[in-house]
Every structure is written in C-alpha cells, then in structure tokens.
Amino acid sequence: MAALTPPGHSGAPSSPLPDALALPAAAALVAAGGTVGVLIRALLAQSSAPAAGAWPWTTFGINVVGSLLLGGLLAVLQRGPDVGRRRVVRLGLGTGVLGGFTTYSTFALEVEQLVADGHAVVGAAYAAASVVLGIAAAGAAIVTVGHVLDRRPARTAVDDAPGDGS
Amino acid sequence: MIVLLALAGGLGAASRFTVDTWVARRSRAPFPLGTLVVNVTACLLLGAVVGWALTHPGHGGVRAVLGVGFLGGYSTFSTASVEGARLLLAGRGAAAALHALVMLAAGLVAAVAGLWLTSR
Numbered sequence: 001m002a003a004l005t006p007p008g009h010s011g012a013p014s015s016p017l018p019d020a021l022a023l024p025a026a027a028a029l030v031a032a033g034g035t036v037g038v039l040i041r042a043l044l045a046q047s048s049a050p051a052a053g054a055w056p057w058t059t060f061g062i063n064v065v066g067s068l069l070l071g072g073l074l075a076v077l078q079r080g081p082d083v084g085r086r087r088v089v090r091l092g093l094g095t096g097v098l099g100g101f102t103t104y105s106t107f108a109l110e111v112e113q114l115v116a117d118g119h120a121v122v123g124a125a126y127a128a129a130s131v132v133l134g135i136a137a138a139g140a141a142i143v144t145v146g147h148v149l150d151r152r153p154a155r156t157a158v159d160d161a162p163g164d165g166s
Numbered sequence: 167m168i169v170l171l172a173l174a175g176g177l178g179a180a181s182r183f184t185v186d187t188w189v190a191r192r193s194r195a196p197f198p199l200g201t202l203v204v205n206v207t208a209c210l211l212l213g214a215v216v217g218w219a220l221t222h223p224g225h226g227g228v229r230a231v232l233g234v235g236f237l238g239g240y241s242t243f244s245t246a247s248v249e250g251a252r253l254l255l256a257g258r259g260a261a262a263a264l265h266a267l268v269m270l271a272a273g274l275v276a277a278v279a280g281l282w283l284t285s286r
Contacts, residue, residue, distance in 0.1 A: 038175020098242075108205075138251035
C-alpha cells in the first residue's frame with residue numbers, strides 16, 4: 001500500500017483534491033474496507049430481522065455507533081496532513097469499513113416501511129432519533145478526541161506520516 | 167451468499183468514493199454535496215430493488231446482494247453524521263439542520279419513487 005503515498009512534490013496539505021494518479025488504488029482500498037464493513041453489518045442484521053412495526057434496533061445501533069467511530073477516527077487523523085499512512089487509514093477504515101458498515105438506504109426504506117404499514121409515529125421517531133443521535137455521536141467523538149489529544153504531550157510531530165517531505 | 171453480498175458491498179463502497187470525488191470536484195455548494203448525491207441515489211435504487219423483489223417473489227438472494235450488499239455499501243450514514251457534526255461545531259447550525267433535513271426528505275422521496283417505479 002506504499003504506492004498510495006503521493007510523490008513528494010504533491011504532498012501539499014492545502015490541496016483538497018486527492019492525487020489523480022492514486023485514485024484507482026484509493027478506490028481499491030475503499031473497496032477492501034467496504035467489504036469488511038458490509039460483512040459485519042450483514043452478519044449483525046442476519047441474526048435479528050425486525051418485526052413489522054417494531055423499532056429497527058440493528059440498523060439504528062449500527063448507524064449511531066458507526067457515526068461515533070467515524071467522528072473519533074477522523075478527529076485523530078486530522079491532527080496531520082491527509083497523506084501517506086493517514087490517508088490509507090482514512091480511506092480503508094473510514095470511507096471503507098465505517099462507510100460500508102453504516103447505511104442510509106436501508107435506514108430510509110425502514111422509515112418508509114414503518115409509515116406505509118401504519119406506524120407513522122414510530123417511523124418519524126426512528127428517522128429523527130437516528131439523524132439527531134448520529135450527529136450527536138459524531139460531534140461528541142470529535143470534541144472528546146480533540147480534548148484528549150490536546151492534553152497529551154506533543155509527540156505527534158515524530159510519528160507524522162513519513163515521506164511527505166516538505 | 168454472504169461472501170457475494172460482502173464483495174458487492176465493497177464494490178458499492180468504491181462506487182461511493184468515485185461518485186463523491188467526482189461531485190466534490192464540481193460542487194460549489196455551501197455544504198458537502200457528494201454524500202447527499204450518493205445517499206439519495208442509493209435510496210432511489212434500493213426502493214427500486216425492493217419494489218422489484220415484491221413483484222418477483224423467490225429472488226430474495228438478488229435483493230440481499232443488491233440491497234444489503236451493494237447499495238448498503240454505496241450509501242453511508244456515518245459520513246452524513248460527521249458532515250452534520252462538523253457544520254454544527256463550526257457554528258453553522260442552520261446549515262447542519264438543512265443538510266440533515268434535505269438528505270432525509272430527498273432520501274425518503276427517492277425511496278418511495280423507486281418503489282413506485284418497479285412495483286406497479
């Protein structure tokens with residue numbers, strides 16, 4: 001995966017665009033992570049299909065926990081430039097595993113199903129609680145991780161991504 | 167079956183990355199548009215898959231691989247939450263609320279539209 005390290009001259013952290021040459025490798029990394037995330041979600045969902053009209057606890061838990069973990073992960077990674085090892089971890093674990101683990105499409109269809117089956121109140125509450133708690137979980141993780149890392153002695157300069165030169 | 171489903175999920179995640187990168191390069195919206203485009207199209211397509219499965223009983227495997235696998239991997243809830251939280255933490259509460267509401271409303275409308283298209 002060292003091939004993902006951008007060449008020295010393009011390592012400027014100010015550029016928001018990923019290195020065009022690295023896109024296929026980045027997509028492959030996201031695919032590998034996504035396979036793992038989707039597998040975990042499928043195994044969790046397999047063991048507990050919600051009854052008609054019931055709160056979809058599995059998707060709810062997956063989406064809130066996934067939001068918390070992604071918020072925390074990105075808060076750690078953003079301590080340095082998005083190159084080298086940090087970019088590999090962000091794409092593989094963040095965009096791949098956690099992006100694939102959580103799902104918006106299943107969530108939306110569950111809301112639609114609850115409403116269509118005559119459980120409009122449960123459907124609306126499920127939609128609102130998922131969105132609000134997801135944002136709250138991500139925000140809490142970002143703030144908490146930020147505070148914890150601020151308190152630690154600054155040793156991040158040592159283990160910053162190698163190879164991003166200037 | 168679960169292996170096929172997971173591999174479809176990986177393909178979905180890579181598709182999300184590709185679409186998101188493509189949209190982000192062209193977008194001038196005041197909030198991140200890539201995840202919105204991905205999730206709304208995912209809802210439309212999952213609605214279509216679920217509607218198709220309703221009228222084609224006995225294809226639960228296709229529904230699982232495409233719906234739980236590919237489209238589950240393509241759509242993402244965690245990135246949407248982080249985008250909302252970042253807007254909120256940047257003091258842009260109105261943008262965060264708009265971002266969440268537009269995605270939810272458009273996602274639900276797209277899901278219903280997808281269902282309607284294939285289950286008639």
